[in-house]
Amino acid sequence: MSFFSNFFAKKNTAPVAKDRLQILLAHERSSRTGNSDLLQKLQKEIMEVIQKHISIDQEKIHVKVDRGNDFSTLEIDIEVPQQNQSNT
Amino acid sequence: MSFFSNFFAKKNTAPVAKDRLQILLAHERSSRTGNSDLLQKLQKEIMEVIQKHISIDQEKIHVKVDRGNDFSTLEIDIEVPQQNQSNT
Numbered sequence: 155m156s157f158f159s160n161f162f163a164k165k166n167t168a169p170v171a172k173d174r175l176q177i178l179l180a181h182e183r184s185s186r187t188g189n190s191d192l193l194q195k196l197q198k199e200i201m202e203v204i205q206k207h208i209s210i211d212q213e214k215i216h217v218k219v220d221r222g223n224d225f226s227t228l229e230i231d232i233e234v235p236q237q238n239q240s241n242t
Numbered sequence: 243m244s245f246f247s248n249f250f251a252k253k254n255t256a257p258v259a260k261d262r263l264q265i266l267l268a269h270e271r272s273s274r275t276g277n278s279d280l281l282q283k284l285q286k287e288i289m290e291v292i293q294k295h296i297s298i299d300q301e302k303i304h305v306k307v308d309r310g311n312d313f314s315t316l317e318i319d320i321e322v323p324q325q326n327q328s329n330t
Contacts, residue, residue, distance in 0.1 A: 175280070178266040181322075192263070192295060199291040207283055234269075 173234040175208065180227045193219070193228040201230070208234055261322040263296065268315045281307070281316040289318070296322055 177200060181192050197217070204210065214233035220226065265288060269280050285305070292298065302321035308314065 172270075173272055174268075174270040176266075176268045176270075178264075178268075180262075180264045180266075182260075182262040182264075184261055189295070195295055196291060199294070200288055203284060203287040203291060206287070207277070207280060 175204070175232045175234050177204075177230040177232075178227065179229075180225070183224045183226075190221075190226070193226050197228055197230070204232070208232070211235065263292070263320045263322050265292075265318040265320075266315065267317075268313070271312045271314075278309075278314070281314050285316055285318070292320070296320070299323065 179193050179196060179200075181189075183190065201215075210232055214235075216229075216231040218227075218229040218231075220228075267281050267284060267288075269277075271278065289303075298320055302323075304317075304319040306315075306317040306319075308316075
């Protein structure tokens with residue numbers, strides 16, 4: 155398992171079996187002229203992509219934004235309903 | 243900086259200043275009936291979303307897939323050209 159999957163595995167303490175989808179976006183800008191609100195633009199459209207494939211309960215979405223001068227991250231954590239997972 | 247940004251910071255050893263966008267997707271399935279190829283479906287459409295905002299050199303995209311029975315991850319690492327970052 156990659157370093158990354160360990161990161162996710164640790165969070166799986168929920169007693170009740172749940173399906174989960176996590177999306178992490180990181181934008182590293184060496185030049186200050188870089189597109190600083192890129193993650194905000196991507197967030198909305200990525201959520202629309204996901205909702206085409208998964209029916210999502212808005213209360214089961216957790217979003218965390220961490221904006222620095224040259225480094226921004228966006229974490230989206232979605233609890234996926236098990237019964238009607240695939241819309242396609 | 244969150245745990246997540248430490249993960250990204252470590253990889254920044256490139257001498258030449260580069261802008262970088264990383265996308266990490268993780269799908270945790272407690273039930274075997276879960277949508278196991280969800281990440282593959284999302285990958286294509288998420289790349290299309292990104293390319294609306296950033297002009298991307300196909301050679302500067304690195305994709306890593308890690309598929310387990312109940313846990314799959316998808317890592318997309320994109321070197322972002324500095325000059326024409328924003329298409330919008």
